[in-house]
Amino acid sequence: MLPQVIIIGRPNVGKSTLFNRLVGKKLALVDDQPGVTRDRRFGEAHLLGLDFTIVDTAGWEDEDPSSLPGRMRAQTEVSVQGADVALFVFDARAGLTPLDEEIARWLREQELPVIVVGNKAEGRAAESGLLEAFSLGLGDPIAFSAEHGQGLGDLFEALLPHL
Ligand code: GDP
Ligand code: MG
Numbered sequence: 001m002l003p004q005v006i007i008i009g010r011p012n013v014g015k016s017t018l019f020n021r022l023v024g025k026k027l028a029l030v031d032d033q034p035g036v037t038r039d040r041r042f043g044e045a046h047l048l049g050l051d052f053t054i055v056d057t058a059g060w061e062d063e064d065p066s067s068l069p070g071r072m073r074a075q076t077e078v079s080v081q082g083a084d085v086a087l088f089v090f091d092a093r094a095g096l097t098p099l100d101e102e103i104a105r106w107l108r109e110q111e112l113p114v115i116v117v118g119n120k121a122e123g124r125a126a127e128s129g130l131l132e133a134f135s136l137g138l139g140d141p142i143a144f145s146a147e148h149g150q151g152l153g154d155l156f157e158a159l160l161p162h163l
Contacts, residue, residue: 002044002051002052002053003052003053003084003085003162003163004052004053004054004055004082004083004084005045005052005053005054005055005083005084005085005086005087005159005163006054006055006057006083006085006086006087006112007019007054007055007056007057007086007087007089008057008060008086008087008088008089008103008107009060009088009089009090009100009103010060010090010097010099010100010103011058011060012091013089013090013091013094013119013120014089014091014119014120014146014147015056015057015058015089016041016056017119017146017147018087018089018117018119018144018146019041019043019054019056020146021146021149022043022045022046022047022054023043023044023045023054024046040055040056040057040058041055041056042054042055042056043056047152047155047156047159048152048153048156050156050159050160050163052084052159052163055083060099060103083112084112084113084162084163085112085113085114085115085159085162085163086107086110086112086113086114086115087114087115087117087155088103088104088107088114088115088116088117088136088138089117089119090116090117090118090119090129090133090141091118091119091120091129092118092119092120092121092126092129092130092133092141092143092144093120093121093125093126093129094120094129095128095129095132096129096132096133096135096136101136104136104137104138107138108137108138113162114138114139115139115142115155115158115159115162116133116136116138116139116140116141116142117141117142117144117151117155118130118133118141118142118143118144119144119145119146120145120146120147121143121144121145121150121151122145122147122148122150126143130143142154142155142158
């Protein structure tokens with residue numbers, strides 16, 4: 001069994017782009033795993049010699065705040081089901097939103113190591129967003145660009161101790 005890395009974050013931060021970046025040409029092998037909830041996608045990821053299962057989630061896609069407890073429960077289930085580490089992805093250009101902070105608060109309560117990934121960090125527009133992320137209490141953020149493939153070395157180094 002490969003170690004498992006789960007991608008968590010609010011909609012539109014680039015979770016699926018990150019998933020595709022790490023799965024690459026193996027995308028065709030992505031397994032929708034019948035029997036598990038449909039808001040998860042599994043793939044076999046390769047990163048500089050590290051092999052792991054990557055899980056793309058869409059648990060916070062529903063913006064209706066009234067369904068938050070249900071989504072939290074669903075995500076709790078996901079996280080305890082065999083994940084070794086979570087990638088908390090935020091949009092470093094947009095900076096932190098209340099939903100990001102909500103998710104971060106929830107993640108701090110889990111017994112899962114978390115790596116903070118500031119995506120869309122190509123160029124200087126991400127600098128203040130990355131600084132904001134230090135306040136989350138989840139460790140130093142990685143400056144990343146899923147679209148441009150930047151930050152892969154830093155992600156590798158952050159993952160290494162957990163896999
Ligand atoms: P998800 O909802 O979190 O899965 O986000 P997606 O992967 O669907 O991406 C949302 C949008 O952000 C898309 O338009 C992507 O092209 C864009 N995006 C993803 N990664 C990057 C990045 O590194 N830089 C920039 N500028 N845009 C990105
Ligand atoms: Mg997505």
